[in-house]
Amino acid sequence: MVPESYYTALSAILFTIGVVGVLVRRNPLVIFMSIELMLNAANLALVAFGHRFGAADAQVLAFFVMTVAAAEVAVGLAIIVTIFRLRRRLSVDELSIMRW
Amino acid sequence: MDAALIPLLPLLVVGGTALLVIVLDLLPPRDRKGHLGVVALAGVVMALLVSLGLWGREGRAFRGMVVLDNFALFLDVVICYAAALVLLLSTDYLRRNDGERGEYYILVLLSTLGMVLMAAAADLIVIFLALELMSLSLYVLAGFFRGRLAAAEASMKYFLLGAFATGFFIYGIALIYGATGSTALDRIAAATRAGTRDPLLLVGLGLLLVGFGFKISSVPFHMWVPDVYEGAPTSVTAFIATGSKAAGFAALLRVLLSTFKVSQPDWTVLLWVVAVLTMTVGNVVAIAQSNLKRMLAYSSVAHVGYMLIGVVAGGALGAGSVLFYLLVYTFTTAGAFGVILLLERGRREAVDLDDYAGLAGRHPVLALTLALFLLSLIGMPPTAGFAGKFYLFGAAVRSGYIWLAVIAVLNSAVAAYYYLRVVVYMYMRDTEGLPTGPAPSFAGRLALAIALWGIFQLGLLPAPVLDLAQAAVAPLLR
Numbered sequence: 001m002v003p004e005s006y007y008t009a010l011s012a013i014l015f016t017i018g019v020v021g022v023l024v025r026r027n028p029l030v031i032f033m034s035i036e037l038m039l040n041a042a043n044l045a046l047v048a049f050g051h052r053f054g055a056a057d058a059q060v061l062a063f064f065v066m067t068v069a070a071a072e073v074a075v076g077l078a079i080i081v082t083i084f085r086l087r088r089r090l091s092v093d094e095l096s097i098m099r100w
Numbered sequence: 101m102d103a104a105l106i107p108l109l110p111l112l113v114v115g116g117t118a119l120l121v122i123v124l125d126l127l128p129p130r131d132r133k134g135h136l137g138v139v140a141l142a143g144v145v146m147a148l149l150v151s152l153g154l155w156g157r158e159g160r161a162f163r164g165m166v167v168l169d170n171f172a173l174f175l176d177v178v179i180c181y182a183a184a185l186v187l188l189l190s191t192d193y194l195r196r197n198d199g200e201r202g203e204y205y206i207l208v209l210l211s212t213l214g215m216v217l218m219a220a221a222a223d224l225i226v227i228f229l230a231l232e233l234m235s236l237s238l239y240v241l242a243g244f245f246r247g248r249l250a251a252a253e254a255s256m257k258y259f260l261l262g263a264f265a266t267g268f269f270i271y272g273i274a275l276i277y278g279a280t281g282s283t284a285l286d287r288i289a290a291a292t293r294a295g296t297r298d299p300l301l302l303v304g305l306g307l308l309l310v311g312f313g314f315k316i317s318s319v320p321f322h323m324w325v326p327d328v329y330e331g332a333p334t335s336v337t338a339f340i341a342t343g344s345k346a347a348g349f350a351a352l353l354r355v356l357l358s359t360f361k362v363s364q365p366d367w368t369v370l371l372w373v374v375a376v377l378t379m380t381v382g383n384v385v386a387i388a389q390s391n392l393k394r395m396l397a398y399s400s401v402a403h404v405g406y407m408l409i410g411v412v413a414g415g416a417l418g419a420g421s422v423l424f425y426l427l428v429y430t431f432t433t434a435g436a437f438g439v440i441l442l443l444e445r446g447r448r449e450a451v452d453l454d455d456y457a458g459l460a461g462r463h464p465v466l467a468l469t470l471a472l473f474l475l476s477l478i479g480m481p482p483t484a485g486f487a488g489k490f491y492l493f494g495a496a497v498r499s500g501y502i503w504l505a506v507i508a509v510l511n512s513a514v515a516a517y518y519y520l521r522v523v524v525y526m527y528m529r530d531t532e533g534l535p536t537g538p539a540p541s542f543a544g545r546l547a548l549a550i551a552l553w554g555i556f557q558l559g560l561l562p563a564p565v566l567d568l569a570q571a572a573v574a575p576l577l578r
Contacts, residue, residue: 008278015271022264031260038267042274049278058277061225065270068232072263075236079243079259083252
């Protein structure tokens with residue numbers, strides 16, 4: 001059987017990829033995907049820890065996180081579509097009518 | 101009524117009102133939604149009265165995941181005041197901006213529900229869900245004026261950075277769960293007292309603090325604040341500045357003071373640095389602003405720095421003065437944004453400093469009101485800002501953080517410059533032939549009157565409320 005530490009290590013790697021993705025990418029959709037990666041890294045860690053403690057509460061929390069992520073997708077895509085309608089282009093570098 | 105439901109009463113009132121407004125929104129009249137604002141306001145005032153009526157009671161619900169104690173009730177009062185002021189200011193403002201839609205009131209109530217739930221949450225899962233309920237509603241509200249690019253941009257920035265912070269927050273929860281085997285705050289506290297020195301726990305707490313840092317907008321997580329405050333509708337800006345900060349501080353105080361009491365030496369050092377950076381960056385950058393909404397945004401960052409001083413000082417006085425300051429800050433900031441909102445002419449907001457030149461001649465009452473709110477933000481006696489700062493800095497001195505208090509006082513002196521500049525513009529510059537705006541609506545005048553009453557009540561007779569605030573934090577310090 002795969003040891004639990006492998007799962008937590010993988011989740012840490014996924015989380016780091018997500019953070020780096022948010023910081024370096026310029027397309028809001030890709031940034032958003034990176035954020036989803038962070039949330040799913042947390043889910044993986046939760047499920048692995050829940051397995052260690054033999055308790056169900058972390059597995060339940062993972063479901064809550066998925067639900068919240070779905071709600072975030074709905075709101076986030078709506079905002080992105082609104083911007084696209086007004087602008088016809090999509091890059092966070094252009095979101096700069098307000099400065100300092 | 102079932103006794104098990106009593107701890108949930110404030111939540112039930114706000115949530116029930118939100119559902120009621122959703123139903124009423126479907127009924128005629130279709131073109132006017134002002135009555136929904138009245139219903140929403142009635143619900144929030146009801147929740148305020150219920151919270152005051154429950155004062156002193158303790159209880160738990162959902163197997164200890166939601167608690168009722170004086171701490172939650174005090175913050176319920178702060179949040180309900182914020183929501184009520186925002187609703188009073190909103191109705192007329194929305195109508196003037198062609199944004200009168202029922203969803204606005206529903207979203208305001210849902211985010212209020214999230215804030216009230218955050219104050220009452222005793223489990224990291226509930227804190228997470230409450231935080232998301234509040235934030236998701238606010239993301240949408242920030243972009244409520246759909247046709248305006250600035251609003252859409254504010255909404256997008258708020259959303260991306262907020263969701264980023266959520267990622268840190270939930271990963272922190274996962275690590276804390278991994279170290280202690282529970283998400284319930286009291287069981288985590290028991291595990292830390294038992295001497296768990298798992299590095300996972302400290303890393304988890306650090307990630308949690310990053311998440312909170314975004315929500316209360318402390319440096320270095322404040323980048324979204326000026327853009328969101330400027331682009332969002334002014335009524336929503338006032339709500340983000342007051343309600344969401346109060347909720348963020350509620351959860352932060354509960355987690356730090358009651359759950360991570362053992363690690364206090366660790367997080368105190370960190371928060372000391374963050375507090376100094378937050379107030380200094382906020383105040384210094386605010387000087388350079390010529391847009392009043394942006395200036396108030398940076399000033400709100402600085403005020404978060406002041407409040408963090410109380411968290412660092414800790415104890416009943418430190419934490420109590422944070423709660424006191426949150427109430428003061430709610431009245432003052434909601435009032436200041438309220439004046440900006442009421443001064444709007446046509447579809448153009450009066451946000452540039454030049455728009456305020458000679459305001460005393462055109463709108464003597466509004467100019468005087470804004471001047472009083474700015475004096476309270478500076479911390480001039482006899483306004484509430486003075487009492488609030490006095491208690492915060494006093495708590496720092498009493499806990500031995502002399503330097504922190506000195507830096508804070510110097511910061512307040514810097515802040516006086518940019519607040520007084522607005523007053524100088526209003527009273528000592530000539531009117532440049534700018535047209536006078538519409539007379540403020542009755543609801544708007546009522547909101548300003550309540551906020552003014554708040555800053556003088558708390559400024560002239562602060563001791564009773566401070567006693568209540570100290571009683572409110574007592575459950576956390578046991």
